[in-house]
Amino acid sequence: MQNQENIGQETLSKTSAPERWGVYIHIPFCRQKCFYCDFPSFAGKDKFQEAYIEALCREIRQQGLFYRQQWGKPSTIYIGGGTPSILSEILLEQLLTTIAETLNLRSAPPLGELSPTATEGVPPQGRPEFTVECNPGTLTLSKLQILRRLGVNRISIGVQSFDDVLLHRIGRIHTGAQAVKAVQAARAAGFANVSLDLMYGLPGQSLDDLRNSMAQTFALAPDHISIYGLQLEAGTAFARMQEMGRLHLPDEDTVEAMYDLMTHELPAHGYARYEISNFAHLGFESRHNLGYWHGVPYLGLGAAAHSYLGGVRYENTADIETYISSIKEGKLPRAVEEPATRTIQMEEAAFLALRTAKGISRTRFAHRFGVTLDSIYAPVIKKLVQQGVLADEGENVHLTAKGAKYGNLVFEAFLLD
Numbered sequence: 001m002q003n004q005e006n007i008g009q010e011t012l013s014k015t016s017a018p019e020r021w022g023v024y025i026h027i028p029f030c031r032q033k034c035f036y037c038d039f040p041s042f043a044g045k046d047k048f049q050e051a052y053i054e055a056l057c058r059e060i061r062q063q064g065l066f067y068r069q070q071w072g073k074p075s076t077i078y079i080g081g082g083t084p085s086i087l088s089e090i091l092l093e094q095l096l097t098t099i100a101e102t103l104n105l106r107s108a109p110p111l112g113e114l115s116p117t118a119t120e121g122v123p124p125q126g127r128p129e130f131t132v133e134c135n136p137g138t139l140t141l142s143k144l145q146i147l148r149r150l151g152v153n154r155i156s157i158g159v160q161s162f163d164d165v166l167l168h169r170i171g172r173i174h175t176g177a178q179a180v181k182a183v184q185a186a187r188a189a190g191f192a193n194v195s196l197d198l199m200y201g202l203p204g205q206s207l208d209d210l211r212n213s214m215a216q217t218f219a220l221a222p223d224h225i226s227i228y229g230l231q232l233e234a235g236t237a238f239a240r241m242q243e244m245g246r247l248h249l250p251d252e253d254t255v256e257a258m259y260d261l262m263t264h265e266l267p268a269h270g271y272a273r274y275e276i277s278n279f280a281h282l283g284f285e286s287r288h289n290l291g292y293w294h295g296v297p298y299l300g301l302g303a304a305a306h307s308y309l310g311g312v313r314y315e316n317t318a319d320i321e322t323y324i325s326s327i328k329e330g331k332l333p334r335a336v337e338e339p340a341t342r343t344i345q346m347e348e349a350a351f352l353a354l355r356t357a358k359g360i361s362r363t364r365f366a367h368r369f370g371v372t373l374d375s376i377y378a379p380v381i382k383k384l385v386q387q388g389v390l391a392d393e394g395e396n397v398h399l400t401a402k403g404a405k406y407g408n409l410v411f412e413a414f415l416l417d
Contacts, residue, residue: 017070017071017072018071018296018297020074020075020076020291020296021067021071021074021075021291021296021297021298021299022074022075022076022077022078022288022291022292022296022297022298022299023064023074023076023077023078023103023298023299023300023301024078024080024288024298024299024300024301024305024306024307025056025060025077025078025079025080025095025099025300025301025302025305026040026079026080026081026082026300026301026302026303026304026305026316027079027080027081027082027083027084027086027087027302028040028041028042028045028052028081028082028302028303028304028318028320029041029042029043029045029046029048029049029052029081029082029083029086029087030042030043030081030082030083030086031043031083031086031135031137031138031173032171032173033171033237034170034171034172035169035170035171035236035237035238035241036170036171036199036230036231036232036233036236036237036238037171037233037236038233038234038235038236039081039082040082040303040304040318041081041082041083042082042320045320046086048320048321048324049087049088049091050091051324052302052303052320052323052324053087053091053094053095055323055324055327055328056095056301056302056327057094057095057098058327059301059302059327059332060098060099060102060103060301061098061102063299063301063332064099064102064103064299064301065102067299068102068103068104073103073104073105073128074103074128074299075128075129075287075291075296076128076129076130076131076287076288076291077099077103077128077129077130077131077288078130078131078132078133078288079095079131079132079133080133081133083133083134083135083138084132084133084134085132085133085134085135085138085139085143086135086138089142089143089146092143092146092147093146093150096146096147096150096151096152097150099150099151100150100151103128105128105130105151127153129153129154129286129287129288130151130152130153130154131152131154131155131156131195131286131288132147132152132154132155132156133156133158134155134156134157134158134182134186135157135158135172135173135174136157136158136159136174136175136178136179136181136182137172137173137174137175137178138173139157139182139185140185141185141188141189144185144186144188144189144191145189147189148189148190148191152191153191153192153193154191154193154194154195154286155186155191155193155194155195156195156196156197156224156226157179157182157183157186157194157195157196157197157222158172158197159179159196159197159198159213159217160172160197160198160199160202161176161198161199161202161205161209161213162176162179162180162212162213162216162217163176163205163209163212163213164176165204166202166204166205166209169202169203169204170199170202170203171237176216180216180220183196183220183222184220192223193223193224193284194222194223194224195222195223195224195225195226195280195284195286196217196220196222196224196225196226197225197226197227197228198210198213198214198217198225198226198227198228198262199227199228199229199230200227200228200229200230200255200258200259200262201229201230201249201250201255201258202230202249202250203238203247203248203249204248204250205250205258206250206254207254207257207258207261210258210261210262211261211265214261214262214265214266218269223280223281223284224271224278224279224280224281224284224285224286225266225271225278225279225280226277226278226279227262227266227277227278227279228277229255229258229259230249232247259405263401263404263405266279267279272357273357273404274290274356274357275289275290275293275355275356275357276355276399276404276407290356292352293352293353293355293356294352294353294356294364295308295349295352295368297309297310300314300315300316301316302316302323303316303317303318303319303320303323303333304316304317304318306337307334311345312336312337312339313336313337313340314334314335314336314337315334315335315337316333316334317333317334317335342369343416345369346369346376346416347414347415347416349365349368349369350365350377350414351410351411351414354397354398354399354407354410354411354414355407356398357398358396358398359391359396359397359398359399360373360396360397360398361395361396362374362394362395362396362397363395373397376416377414380413380414381397383413384403384410384413388400388402388403389402389403389406389409389410390403390410391403
């Protein structure tokens with residue numbers, strides 16, 4: 001554990017003020033752990049919520065204020081989890097008021113309006129993109145009104161599916177009807193930027209199931225859609241079920257057909273694919289996530305939150321009680337992750353950028369590393385172009401449609417010996 005003030009100054013001394021930076025705030029509470037989830041979130045720990053929010057607000061006032069004074073207002077703010085919408089109205093108001101006062105949000109233009117002009121994480125002048133993740137099973141109109149009033153201008157709703165049987169099978173606490181009402185409530189509260197999450201490749205899911213969920217999504221007309229294929233992560237309930245032979249997943253041909261369906265239907269309905277798993281109407285790309293993929297620095301606050309500051313990655317303790325006690329003692333529960341070598345940084349920059357539609361910028365790569373992209377990756381790029389999974393358009397190198405389908409294989413090719 002380190003002194004809060006010292007670690008901030010130590011980090012800042014390594015870098016000048018960036019053009020933009022983000023803030024990630026973690027809420028680790030859930031009503032029930034989803035069977036596929038390996039995120040640092042916990043069910044059955046509601047008794048710690050008040051103490052946690054108090055500690056989190058203290059960390060925001062100390063670390064958030066320090067960076068805001070040095071770097072100016074953040075470009076993006078993202079509250080994730082866990083389930084941020086599980087918090088009571090009182091705790092939500094306490095948290096959001098602290099964020100607004102500390103990060104100087106109240107001096108921004110009228111909140112909730114959105115100018116669809118941003119690219120690669122750049123916000124409208126003076127106005128951070130402020131996102132909160134919500135679960136339809138814990139979201140109410142009154143909570144949405146609090147979010148809207150205190151500066152949030154983007155809502156991300158975890159729907160996953162509109163099929164109640166599938167939702168129960170994957171451990172979600174909401175129903176399809178609640179998901180519809182959540183989107184309608186977000187619009188009624190005045191949100192002009194609403195994102196929905198969907199999943200495919202779920203146990204027992206058919207191609208028609210996915211087609212129906214997508215049709216209901218299009219009917220709700222969100223501004224942004226994230227759609228993810230199921231990944232079996234170690235330590236999850238699904239991974240244990242798989243080991244016991246109790247998990248019945250769609251076969252490979254069905255999953256591929258689901259992928260083809262979503263990559264065809266989403267653009268056909270006006271959602272441009274700007275990242276492997278993310279589609280949006282023009283101007284409604286997630287600026288916060290684009291920041292991650294383009295190496296924009298960010299400050300992580302809360303238990304299990306990660307930071308990327310001055311080229312160094314940090315990680316807060318994931319244990320809720322340890323986090324709370326450390327903050328009370330005036331210590332920052334943050335540890336420096338193993339420093340990345342220059343080689344690792346190049347690999348990471350390459351495959352993170354390749355997740356986006358624009359891909360790797362030769363100019364950005366050279367500016368960051370002082371060497372040309374081709375001096376490091378020319379043979380790899382040439383080979384992948386010949387295989388039809390990569391396109392080289394001069395300034396940018398990006399995945400083709402075929403490359404996006406087999407993205408992990410392409411990313412592996414950018415690992416350096």
